[in-house]
Amino acid sequence: MIVTSPGRRHTVSVLAFDGMAPFELGSVVEVFGLPRPELDIPWYDLRVCSLERGPMRAVGGFTMAAEHGLDAFASADTVMVVAVPDVRRDPPPEVVAALREAHARGARVVSICSGAFALAAAGLLDGREATTHWRYADLLRRRFPDVRVTPDVLYVDGDDVLTGAGSAAGLDMCLHLVRKDHGARVANMVARRLVVPPHREGGQAQFIRRPVPAGGLPSTAAARAWALDRLDRPLALRELAARESMSVRTFTRRFREEMGISPGQWLTQQRVERTRHLLETTDLTVDRIAELTGFGTAASLRQRLRETLGVSPSAYRRTFRFTKN
DNA sequence: GTAAATATCCGCCAAG
DNA sequence: ATCTTGGCGGATATTT
Numbered sequence A: 001m002i003v004t005s006p007g008r009r010h011t012v013s014v015l016a017f018d019g020m021a022p023f024e025l026g027s028v029v030e031v032f033g034l035p036r037p038e039l040d041i042p043w044y045d046l047r048v049c050s051l052e053r054g055p056m057r058a059v060g061g062f063t064m065a066a067e068h069g070l071d072a073f074a075s076a077d078t079v080m081v082v083a084v085p086d087v088r089r090d091p092p093p094e095v096v097a098a099l100r101e102a103h104a105r106g107a108r109v110v111s112i113c114s115g116a117f118a119l120a121a122a123g124l125l126d127g128r129e130a131t132t133h134w135r136y137a138d139l140l141r142r143r144f145p146d147v148r149v150t151p152d153v154l155y156v157d158g159d160d161v162l163t164g165a166g167s168a169a170g171l172d173m174c175l176h177l178v179r180k181d182h183g184a185r186v187a188n189m190v191a192r193r194l195v196v197p198p199h200r201e202g203g204q205a206q207f208i209r210r211p212v213p214a215g216g217l218p219s220t221a222a223a224r225a226w227a228l229d230r231l232d233r234p235l236a237l238r239e240l241a242a243r244e245s246m247s248v249r250t251f252t253r254r255f256r257e258e259m260g261i262s263p264g265q266w267l268t269q270q271r272v273e274r275t276r277h278l279l280e281t282t283d284l285t286v287d288r289i290a291e292l293t294g295f296g297t298a299a300s301l302r303q304r305l306r307e308t309l310g311v312s313p314s315a316y317r318r319t320f321r322f323t324k325n
Numbered sequence B: 001g002t003a004a005a006t007a008t009c010c011g012c013c014a015a016g
Numbered sequence C: 001a002t003c004t005t006g007g008c009g010g011a012t013a014t015t016t
Helices: A022-033 A071-075 A093-105 A112-123 A136-143 A169-194 A221-229 A237-243 A248-259 A263-281 A288-295 A298-309 A313-325
Strands: A011-016 A045-050 A057-058 A062-064 A078-081 A107-111 A155-157 A161-164
Touching: A011 A071, A022 A045, A022 A107, A045 A071, A062 A161, A071 A263, A078 A112, A093 A107, A093 A112, A107 A112, A107 A155, A112 A136, A112 A161, A136 A263, A155 A169, A161 A169, A161 A288, A161 A298, A169 A237, A221 A237, A237 A248, A237 A263, A248 A263, A263 A288, A263 A298, A263 A313, A288 A298, A288 A313
Parallel strands: A011 A045, A011 A078, A078 A107, A107 A161
Antiparallel strands: A057 A062, A155 A161
16 A cells, blocks of 8 residues: 555655654654665655754753654655644644644554544544553543544554554554555565564564553463474474463463464464574575474475565575675 | 365353 | 353364
8 A cells, every 4th residue: 555656755754742752753763764775665755744843852851853844744645643742632733634634635644652642633533443552542532432442452554544552562553554565575674674573573463462461361471482492393282272271272362362363373473583593594404494493394484484574485595695794 | 286184263152 | 240261163274
């Protein structure tokens, strides 16, 4: 879903304001604003915009000044709000109007963290599923009863309107956008360069449950640790369940609640990660790597790699060996 | 590449 | 009443 016309880069705008915390803004800058000469595609054109003209104080004791105003904000292909000055009141009417205008024009409107309050104030979340930082979920529900607030996901993709949860989930949101625009291969390269934890990279899941572990409930953590330790051997679901003294059914259920993916999918992700590592750092044959990573045969390794990274083992190795030297 | 054999996943529901 | 558990079955995925 790239709405850019040919010959023009996809523009992303993000709103800055006085008193804001820099973290989520930084994530957006990192993903969309950083030059990426290693990719042979035109990268995004990021515009940091603000209502204020003068310098804005940021949390942490420094000041910043944006180069663009609200017009640039409203006219981008992807319009992002990563926070609001005050979650208890609506953002400035100019901002609300800019969001409505952008959405009506067909722009993709995205929020991270408390930015969802700005989208909600503009009516863009009415009747839709949306998320925000878990600290604000109740307040968002109370202030905007027409919004179906889902607190325990990393992000919600409504195609033209997307909402991301708090803090680091903003990065997941940004990578998700890259994946939608440019495919898994490019998204994975960006994620790699960001050194983002692997289990958040690969999946197709637009919808990941429980960004923070649920307290108190029995956990599948020990079984996961055990599995990682013997990843090279075949691991049956019933063995993992037995590790936690759970039935297969309960284990599967707990696992999905904790990790957002099935045990089998998780296992595959871990094996793909190990495969990547070995491809990048050794000259072992694909057959040997298949043994060491638990894929068993090179055929199934190739299959999995093609699915998750979109490339063959040799192509992957060539790319990363080449860019490293 | 196909086909058969296995394994996994998950809604449903009764039982604790 | 409300919640968690775990067996069952059949759709789906994976391995051989």
